[in-house]
Amino acid sequence: MRRRKFVLAALLVSSILALAAGQAALQGAMRPAAEAPRFEVDPMWPKPLPNHWILGSVIGVGIDSKDHVFIIHRGDSTLNQRTEAGSAANPPLGECCAAAPPIVEFDPEGNLVKAWGGPGDGYVWPESNHGVAIDDKDNVWIGGNGRSDSHILKFTHDGKFLMQIGTPRQAVNSNALDHFGRVAKISFDPKANEAYVADGYGNKRAAVLDMSTGAIKRFWGAYGNTPKDTNMGPYNPDAPLAPQFRNPVHCAEPTNDGLVYVCDRVNDRIQVFRKDGKFVKEQRVFPRTRGDGSVWDIAFSRDPEQKYIFLADGRNERVYIMDRQSLEILTMFGDGGRQPGQFFAVHSIATDSRGNVYTTETYEGKRIQKFVYKGLGPVTRMNQGVIWPSR
Numbered sequence: 001m002r003r004r005k006f007v008l009a010a011l012l013v014s015s016i017l018a019l020a021a022g023q024a025a026l027q028g029a030m031r032p033a034a035e036a037p038r039f040e041v042d043p044m045w046p047k048p049l050p051n052h053w054i055l056g057s058v059i060g061v062g063i064d065s066k067d068h069v070f071i072i073h074r075g076d077s078t079l080n081q082r083t084e085a086g087s088a089a090n091p092p093l094g095e096c097c098a099a100a101p102p103i104v105e106f107d108p109e110g111n112l113v114k115a116w117g118g119p120g121d122g123y124v125w126p127e128s129n130h131g132v133a134i135d136d137k138d139n140v141w142i143g144g145n146g147r148s149d150s151h152i153l154k155f156t157h158d159g160k161f162l163m164q165i166g167t168p169r170q171a172v173n174s175n176a177l178d179h180f181g182r183v184a185k186i187s188f189d190p191k192a193n194e195a196y197v198a199d200g201y202g203n204k205r206a207a208v209l210d211m212s213t214g215a216i217k218r219f220w221g222a223y224g225n226t227p228k229d230t231n232m233g234p235y236n237p238d239a240p241l242a243p244q245f246r247n248p249v250h251c252a253e254p255t256n257d258g259l260v261y262v263c264d265r266v267n268d269r270i271q272v273f274r275k276d277g278k279f280v281k282e283q284r285v286f287p288r289t290r291g292d293g294s295v296w297d298i299a300f301s302r303d304p305e306q307k308y309i310f311l312a313d314g315r316n317e318r319v320y321i322m323d324r325q326s327l328e329i330l331t332m333f334g335d336g337g338r339q340p341g342q343f344f345a346v347h348s349i350a351t352d353s354r355g356n357v358y359t360t361e362t363y364e365g366k367r368i369q370k371f372v373y374k375g376l377g378p379v380t381r382m383n384q385g386v387i388w389p390s391r
Contacts, residue, residue, distance in 0.1 A: 033378035039371040046110035053100035058360035072132035075099025097315035112247035116159035134331035136190035143183025145201035166213035172202040174227035196252040206252040210281035220277035341386035
């Protein structure tokens, strides 16, 4: 009996030590210095909106040629009229507040420039708009992840309708050439005049479009396989790696050196392809993450080599800074919470020409944050936590 108690005690101690070691590594234990971009949150950005406007779940961010920041949010559908949007109630409950228009543009200092969007003539506004992207001509593209959203919309910089690509209210079909399946995000390869579509919440593929005509040129699933719409069930971190993407396929980002990085969000992995869809490699990111998954969105640093990846993880509430070539996590920042520098479902991420990082938050997060670039330098902590201004 005494020996049995001794063995149990020893096992308990070893388990506690192993858990403590894992927590220490996760929470920022010291490590050999890695050179990485450094940031501080700007708690004063953006400036307050006029007209008693507030934001709903913010589910997209894009940067134009002047470093103006565009966001798209779900206002009326995600705001509570009783507690948040009383002036929009019928009859109004008070003077405050109401949803801003779906697309909001800020200048680099955080001033409101313009707000627009919503249903109009000649197109079907998404049931649940999702993602906003700005192309090399400063046109604005959006998708949607509602049940009827099997199309993409393209507008001018100021909101004039240009093109609807695909027909709304089509069935999920990951091999379709005339419509989509609840698009998450759109990205661009201007030199090739191609748009890359993370398609998405219904379909399970990355698709490539002609930016002028909207025609689908090619598409692929995980590992470059022909995509299938089979429901594979919930993600299990201990199961063999899934041969197909799970919903949602949340980003498909082309690079200057001919690669495409795809966010297979719920499978907790980045998959890398050549632009023809040939599989190159993959990296799992905190693969014990269940539920919403760990790989939500990525943006690249703006140097010509695009040396760094910034990866938003809305389940673990942080941003990873990764070496793009090796896919090694160099450091991370953020934590769960409501204060500046913390996150509640960090959803989308983008970089401007000055190296600043912008993040959006969905669900009850309902905001955009700016993280100011402070240059390259040695980073000794894997987890930096909340990167509050130094003064």
